Amino acid sequence: MSFDPYEFDRSLGQSQETQGQYTVKTFLWVMLGLLITFGVAMLGWVTNITLIALIKFPYIMLVTTIVTLVLAMTMSLRIEKMSVGTATVMFLLFAAVEGCMLSTILYVYQFGSVIFAFLAAALYFGLLAAYGHFSKTDLSGLRPILVSGLIFLIIFYLLSMFIPGFAMFDRIMCLVGIALFLGYTAYDTQKIKAYYQYYSGYPDLLAKASIFSALQLYLDFVNLFLYLLRYMGKKNN
Numbered sequence: 001m002s003f004d005p006y007e008f009d010r011s012l013g014q015s016q017e018t019q020g021q022y023t024v025k026t027f028l029w030v031m032l033g034l035l036i037t038f039g040v041a042m043l044g045w046v047t048n049i050t051l052i053a054l055i056k057f058p059y060i061m062l063v064t065t066i067v068t069l070v071l072a073m074t075m076s077l078r079i080e081k082m083s084v085g086t087a088t089v090m091f092l093l094f095a096a097v098e099g100c101m102l103s104t105i106l107y108v109y110q111f112g113s114v115i116f117a118f119l120a121a122a123l124y125f126g127l128l129a130a131y132g133h134f135s136k137t138d139l140s141g142l143r144p145i146l147v148s149g150l151i152f153l154i155i156f157y158l159l160s161m162f163i164p165g166f167a168m169f170d171r172i173m174c175l176v177g178i179a180l181f182l183g184y185t186a187y188d189t190q191k192i193k194a195y196y197q198y199y200s201g202y203p204d205l206l207a208k209a210s211i212f213s214a215l216q217l218y219l220d221f222v223n224l225f226l227y228l229l230r231y232m233g234k235k236n237n
Contacts, residue, residue: 016203022196022210023133029214033095034221038118040099045106054104064101068094072215079212084204087211094215098222105229113233120232121225128182129217132189139190142183149180170230177227181220188216 017025044050071094079087106114132139156173195209 017206019193019196022206023192026192026210026213026217027129029091029211030217030221033091033214033218036092036095037099037102037222040096041103041106044100044103050100050103050107064097067097068101071097072219075212075215079208080205082208084207084211087208091211091215095218102222105226107236109229109233109235114229117225117229117233120228121221124178124182124228125185125221125224128185129189132186133192135186135190139187142187146180146183146187149176149183153177153180174227174231178224178231181224181227185217185220185224188213188220191216 044053071090075082075087075090075094082090153173153176156169160170192210192213195213196206199206199209
């Protein structure tokens with residue numbers, strides 16, 4: 001979305017869909033995206049399709065990374081102009097491509113560690129989502145901190161690719177990443193209510209806002225899961 005809903009206080013009438021129903025629908029989109037992602041990841045691992053693809057096409061991970069970035073940016077910048085059907089297809093496609101990428105972690109980490117990290121991520125995500133939904137505190141003030149933290153993590157990741165010494169700080173950065181995406185989870189959950197109030201009375205825009213919110217929360221969960229796995233996961237020998 002091209003706006004920050006916290007900056008607006010509009011009353012555009014009421015949608016037939018209640019705020020509670022809208023929130024539940026958004027989290028159902030998140031669950032569907034995660035089911036597709038981890039279903040595709042498991043399929044790629046069990047059938048060894050991922051391993052075969054990596055051997056035959058060494059640059060496939062770079063391609064899938066670019067595809068996910070393009071899809072995420074397109075949805076972020078163009079979702080108001082695209083149809084609900086297009087937004088839905090792009091979200092589901094994003095989840096499937098992300099599953100192809102995540103299937104590689106099953107070759108790196110022990111399966112038990114992956115399951116434990118997933119369950120831990122689900123627990124923490126649920127707690128912070130509940131806080132974001134029920135809290136009376138305005139979390140919009142977290143935005144500058146969260147954005148700065150994300151930029152910091154990106155810079156650290158890029159530096160670690162070229163400066164080996166940065167690797168010794170990896171566990172500290174994992175903790176920073178965990179804290180960051182817990183914060184994003186609460187922040188993005190609270191934004192669901194802001195989107196509902198902003199787009200109430202416009203069913204098509206409201207439906208697309210739900211998918212966009214689901215994408216944000218989906219990314220929060222996946223990143224939280226990956227940082228937890230990096231921090232506590234046991235690698236295969």
